[in-house]
Amino acid sequence: MKIAWVTDSTAFIRDLTSCEDQDIFVVPMNIVFGDKEYKDGLDLTPEQLFAKLKEEKVEVKTSQPSIGTFKELYESLAERYDHIFSIHVSSHFSGTFSSAYQAAEILKDEVPFITCIDSKTLTYPLTELIEYGQLLHAKGKTVEEIQRLIEEKILTREVFVMVGSLEQLHKSGRMNGLSFFLGSMLSIKPILSIIDGQLEVKDKVRSIPKGLSKMERLLKEALESKNVKRVSILHGLNHDEASEWKAELEVEHGHIKFGTYPLGAVIGVHAGENTIGISWSEEIED
Numbered sequence: 001m002k003i004a005w006v007t008d009s010t011a012f013i014r015d016l017t018s019c020e021d022q023d024i025f026v027v028p029m030n031i032v033f034g035d036k037e038y039k040d041g042l043d044l045t046p047e048q049l050f051a052k053l054k055e056e057k058v059e060v061k062t063s064q065p066s067i068g069t070f071k072e073l074y075e076s077l078a079e080r081y082d083h084i085f086s087i088h089v090s091s092h093f094s095g096t097f098s099s100a101y102q103a104a105e106i107l108k109d110e111v112p113f114i115t116c117i118d119s120k121t122l123t124y125p126l127t128e129l130i131e132y133g134q135l136l137h138a139k140g141k142t143v144e145e146i147q148r149l150i151e152e153k154i155l156t157r158e159v160f161v162m163v164g165s166l167e168q169l170h171k172s173g174r175m176n177g178l179s180f181f182l183g184s185m186l187s188i189k190p191i192l193s194i195i196d197g198q199l200e201v202k203d204k205v206r207s208i209p210k211g212l213s214k215m216e217r218l219l220k221e222a223l224e225s226k227n228v229k230r231v232s233i234l235h236g237l238n239h240d241e242a243s244e245w246k247a248e249l250e251v252e253h254g255h256i257k258f259g260t261y262p263l264g265a266v267i268g269v270h271a272g273e274n275t276i277g278i279s280w281s282e283e284i285e286d
Helices: 046-055 067-078 096-106 123-138 143-156 166-171 177-186 208-225 239-252 265-271
Strands: 003-008 024-027 030-033 036-039 060-063 083-088 114-118 158-162 189-195 198-205 230-235 257-262 276-280
Touching: 003 067, 003 123, 024 067, 030 265, 046 265, 060 265, 067 083, 067 096, 083 096, 083 123, 083 143, 096 114, 114 143, 123 143, 123 230, 123 257, 158 208, 189 208, 198 208, 208 239, 208 276, 230 239, 239 257, 239 276
Parallel strands: 003 024, 003 083, 083 114, 230 257
Antiparallel strands: 030 036, 030 060, 158 189, 158 276, 189 198, 230 276
């Protein structure tokens, strides 16, 4: 059986030019600066995004791909693949999953072999689900088994993020005006967690070192009680900071595999360029 893996541009894909060779197909999300629209990852890199945010004082929005975009892609893939898994950013963050699902429903008589999954997460944790699914396929798992195991893994995912810009979070509608005002005045940095696909405030700190220390404690608690082997450090443009933190964690937790991964432009619109976070999931017996 040949399987296609469809996702959106909030996922971390190291090389877009070769991803189709790995049966991965990325549908770009839209970033709107004033009256100009860009395709995430194609027309606009994170570096270009943050430069424009500083230079252009215009309203910035993001939007999901259209139902028609997914429908067209599914129809094309149906000619070459036996099954299509379409895995997307949390439905609480974007309407992308809804667009994908509706396109699959429209085609269900013509292309009945499309499985849409709400990842309930974002960026590299979303990519990990695709990699996990491909591993399961290589092991000979059926489509039904792959879906079940991916959905089980989603339930074990933990993500904690210290946002780099309260202003960006406020402008994007993820923080109300009073919280933004108080946070700015008191130099408070919220640490957000993703619970069942939704953002929740886990804690509030007054400095980046305190935020990193808090997330380190959360990681230590997880490692003491759960079967975790891989940990992802997520970051905006602050790659050096993320790399230094990774090196420190590797010294303390030498048996864990750590990696650093950029958040991407769409997430940057909402979180800011100095965002840093950490994520892990439990190993699932397959």
